[in-house]
Amino acid sequence: MSTEGTLTEANSSGLDTIAPPIKTRRGRSRHSRTTWREALKKDWRLYTFLALPVLFLAIFRYVPMAGNIIAFRRFQPGGSLFGEYWVGFYYFEQFWNDPTFWRVFTNTLILGALSLVVVFPLPIILALLLNEVRTRTFKRAVQTITYLPHFMSIVIVAGIVLQLTSLDGTINQIISAVGGEPVSFMQDPSWFRTIYVSSEVWQTVGWGTILYLAALTTIDDQLYEAARIDGANRWQQTWHITLPGIRPTMIVLLILNIGSFLAVGFEKILLLYNPLLYPTADVISTYLFRVGINSGSYSYSTAIGLFEAIIGLTLVMSANAISRRVVGSSLW
């Protein structure tokens, strides 16, 4: 979309790139026939923008990736970075055949999916609710207060959760007050998921609204005016203007979150769980932690890491493709 110099430049291809906005914005690149030389000549400034970041990625992300080879070679801590000798799929088989691994994998999936489904929509709703607040100071105050939990160290949050759920903690006090039996929440595996997701909601909802609030500012006020003139009430305005306005942000975040949903919070679970809760609380990272205390089995955890990474990548690509087909916008 860049043009060089001014209109007086006798560069017809330059003029051609001022293509109608709508079409090129929604479609794929229509210039896939351009050769590299032409592209470089036309967009060299854009490519300069790319140079440093790509270099960064190459050095600081791709070079270390070579270390993943130890999933296929035996690594001796202290020895060669690339392992000592080939073992092929030995480590993959090791976790593939380990029933404990599948149990923790399932837990990871469930916790991740639950977090995604529950935690994802809430910041949006909160942002929308905040958007309806007319008083600026109140709005700002609420914003600031609700994001505070994001900054609480996990140790403290875990402490709070344990305190709240203990037999004489607040929740059980409320239950007793309405005539129920106190429940030992942290000793019953069936409660863990609820507790975990709730604490996630509490911690992340406020922080999550920030991005959406930023997105809301990009919606043109005039659209609201026009809608009002046409007789739309607030709800209709929200549905037809606000939501579509922040839809690109939602899509991006959704796809990204789908990709990373396997990365369920390690430290929080570690602090909250106990052996009674293993059936639902034990996830891949906590399991690896217990396995790895004395054995330093880097190869094994790298193999599992690769497995997770492939899953994540596949999920993102699928989500992306689906999004492109259904909604029309996607990550790439």
Place this chain on the structure above:
Amino acid sequence: MVTTDPTESVPDLGAVRNSMRTIKDTTGYRVFRYVNTAFLLLICVITLYPFVNLVAKAFSSEGYIAAGEVNLFPRGFNTTTFSAVMSDDMFWLNYRNTVVYTVVATLIAMALTTTFAYALSKKDLKGRSVFVGITVFTMFFSGGLIPNYLLISSLGMKNSIWAIVIPNAISVFNLLIMKSFFENFPAELEEAAAIDGLSTYGVFGRIVLPLSKAVLATMVLFYAVSFWNSWFQAFLYMDRSELYPVTMYLRNLLAAATSVEDMGSDSVQIASNVQAVTMVLTVLPIVCFYPFIQRFFVSGVMLGSVKG
């Protein structure tokens, strides 16, 4: 700036329009607003309470904390832990480190991320999907701790600020969000500017960036907070305590309070109190910083300047 002058609009909607323009909401909407306010207040209480509790603990004495009697207000008010921490020169040194690291890291990160995102947002760019692809790929595949350590070490970056500000300079998450914002930036504005003779750099710097303040502010916030809270890079690559960021200092302090090694003496900080103090000291600057960011959340894209 475009204004809506009612007299210029279609006249037969006059009455309806007037009622709307006096901002008289429907009853339903008003009820909703009250409920909304109440609900938001409730959320504030739920999120604020633990924090107030923590601040109270930070100023309370150990006995009351151990007995679980500290609620909203400090009991046995004292500032021992605070003064012990703040009278330590190392604390201030590390604090200064954190500020420097955060500022430099955020600057670098923003520079790289915004330019990268802008370039990637141009759908016509040849090779674009390849670039996005290799970026997204790094979200999932990483080298692991030891390869990264060896890389930084062999680049001679250990024990210097570069070990902290460079390795995490681009967050793919932030990058993709910014890219999405740029993609939805009204192309007409960019084209108009281009027609007026601005080069890509000019369009970027003079048109796109100034009108994307909300996003940029958000990204600055995200990066700054993330760098502010990070201790892991310093932990990996710094061998001397003068180079630590303050988060490392505080984390260490907490470990000391809960460690079994040393015997009871006055200078030993007490666990729960230290936790609370640590939290307060870490969060305070961010809470103070955030209002500055909020200011940017009101500007919008001025579409009106491109009408016609």
Place this chain on the structure above:
Amino acid sequence: MNESPTPLSRRTMLRGALFTAAAVPFGIGLAACDTGEVDGSGGGDESVDTSDKMVGAMEDYDVGTTFVATEALTFDMLYRDHPNYPYKADWSFITHVTEDNNVSFNFTSVPLSDFDERRSLLIAAGDAPTIITQAYAGTLDQFVPSGTLLPVSKYVEHMPNYLAKVEAWGLQADLDLTRQIDGEYYVLPGLLESAKPTYTVAIRDDLWKAAGFDADPATFDEFRDQLRAVKEANPDLDYVLSDRWSTGGPMEATLSAAAPNFGVRAGWGFGDGTVWTGSAYEFTGAMDGYRQMLELFASLVDEGLMDPESITQDDDAAIQKFTNSKSACIGSNDQEILTYRTNLADAGNADAVVRQIIVPAGPAGSFVDNTRFESGIALSSKAAEQDNFVALLQFLDWLFYSDEGLEFAKWGVDGETFTTGSDGARELMPDIDINGLNPGAPKMLNTDFGYHNGVFMPAHGSTQDLLDSMLRDEVAEFRAKMNEKEPFDVGPGFLLNELDLEQVALQQTALKDAVYQATAAFILGQRSFDDWDAYVGDLEAAGMSNYLEKFNSSLRDA
């Protein structure tokens, strides 16, 4: 936007890990090299030629000599920076070592908070400094195969003080249990003349006396009786015992201390779960002794004597209950008891008296886990290539193992930081405090002078004399009485090769998980003991026999 999500922030687990490593008898032979003859004992002490590495070394260094390097030397060392005594370059300790011993240090400073992780990373990446401190045999075995650590047993001839103590205190057999497959051992442990049993239960002595009990319970059954009586006499107690230290598993500290008396291992002492029964290794979780122990604690819960939340609550909750007199008994060690007393005093309870009891005997007898190794030193294999290698060994020997060095590291310099009375008793200078010995003194022995520093004094003095010199009487008495119990037999030990070791680690996790879950369930009464056989069946299904087989087939030669 995210922190590196590696599972390394183990701060809260550090204590657990540390104690696992310490309390685990080195029966966990572990690891190592390739092939070779499995020579578990003796082996590898032949002299190695070090004549070209004598720079700075003393020719006539022996027991009783103060090490003075013949040339100024600098050694690389891993230093654990503790916030209570942050490193100062002008510490008296440092200046004395430079002036008197002609040695200076080049520290790689690692914060206390994640020390284990950083140290493991450094070694794993091959970047460790020459001297690796705070080393436990158990945790470093994983690094042996790569050859990045020095087989230090080959060179101990240069360390006369170390050898003398090992001999005098009868530690050679224990040391041999740390040898790897190649016959060498890689960690110079901190030595203790006698063991330091630390964990037990603290009781409200005032309530105990009021119920008529003056003496410690001799057996666990008696303990239960005492709990019953105290509960009856004090109906407003919620529970008599509400335990703590359950972060990694149910009541790990208490079970760890109790288990040897039932003939098994549990809690922090679980380790690999193997128990030597005289003829073979069995798995602790399946043994009768383990069942008996669980039955005891289950009965406590059943009778309302022990708080069921002991199994899972966090320490603060347990401490709170004790402070508020909702419970009268809690897990303890010699540090925590001070905290309990302070808390009770702060809460306004002037009548409360807290004391620790000796761990009672159980059906298997009266046993204590008496490891006499503390954290020690490991050396990077690069050390052997330095030309001041022998001097390095001699210096380490002097500082960590000679009576003079041990006293220096703990007390400082006679005349400067302490004085010795005519009866040999040491006293700190009146303006210096440590451990509350001179309360109110303006300076601290560690913070201001650098002595009593955990890095240089891992065993707190090693010798009984030094150990006791700073202990409160009650602690010294406690340890003495606990040491009267019989030492728990760790068996001959075993040697596994690396691949076996990896598999063992996986199986161990599965088995331990099963045991811990069952432990919690049985104690809480969620599972009835009629189910015991089914539980053992679960362990079998998780591969218990196979697991034990690996150990039993690779026993060390006696």
